[in-house]
Structure formats: C-alpha cells, structure tokens
Amino acid sequence: MKTTNTQLDRRSFLKVSALAGGGMLIGLYTESELLSQQRGAPPAPTPVNPSTFITVHPDNTFTIIAKNPETGQGIRNALPMVIADEFDVDWKQVRVQQSDLDPKYARDMGAPNVGQIEGGSTATPQNYTPMRNVGAAARMMMVSAAAK
DSSP states (O other): OOOOOOOOOHHHHHHHHHHHHHHHHHHHOOOOHHHHHHTTOOOOOOOBOGGGTEEEOTTSOEEEEEOSOOSSSSHHHHHHHHHHHHHTOOGGGEEEEEOOSOTHHHHTBTOTTOOSOOOTTOHHHHHHHHHHHHHHHHHHHHHHHHHO
8 A cells, every 4th residue: 555645735724624624614504493483484383391301309409401411612601591590490409410412302392303412502692592582481380380
C-alpha cells in the first residue's frame, strides 16, 4: 500500500472547512416551534403530561427530569429551572435527574417535533415554551387537586 503526502494550503483548507461546516449546519437545522407557528403551521395537538417530567415526593421535594444532555451550556439546569419557576417550586427543593433517550420526553411536553438534541444552541429556544407549559400544567393539577 502506497501512501501519498498531500499538502493543503491555507486557502484550500478554509474553503473545505466552510463547505463542510455549512453542510453540517444545514443537516442539523431544526425549526423552532415559534418559527413554525409564524409560518402558519398548526400547533401540535399533543397534550402535556407533567408526570413525565416532575415527581413530587412526600417530604416536599421534587425531582425534575432534564431531557436534554448537558454539553457545557447549562441546559441541564436551565430547562428544569423553567419548569420549577412555572410550577412555583423553590429551587432548593428540586433535584435534577438526567433522562434516558426516549420519545416520550418530546411527546409528553406537547411538542412532538422537538427531540432531545443539544446542538446548534437550539435546546433552550425550542424547549422554553413547552417546558413552561409542563410547569404550568403541573401547577394547575396541584391547585385543582388541593381544591377538592
């Protein structure tokens, strides 16, 4: 087997890098829920299921599932904090647990087209409103149960 040593000048390297990077950006592009609504796409009819994300313990502590992987952007805390804030729970009483890879985490937050990807800095913008809805639905369920 013969190997050849090919020299790549700076200009060629930049061209190849730009093409490869652009291709990756196109491949990873996912449209946000807000953008799809602005384009006239109908909102997802899937109901929100807060129990997929929130566990209330008898000692008045809460476990909130972090569905997106942490890659150094703080997403493992940011989205559970959105839920806790909307649920009106003191953050000191919250334990965050990393989820497994499972389609239910997209389906049960009412946004079936939003997965568990953490790339392109899209996790927070795509999940902010659905996670607020999870926290709000949980709060409404607790208030309703307490009223009975």
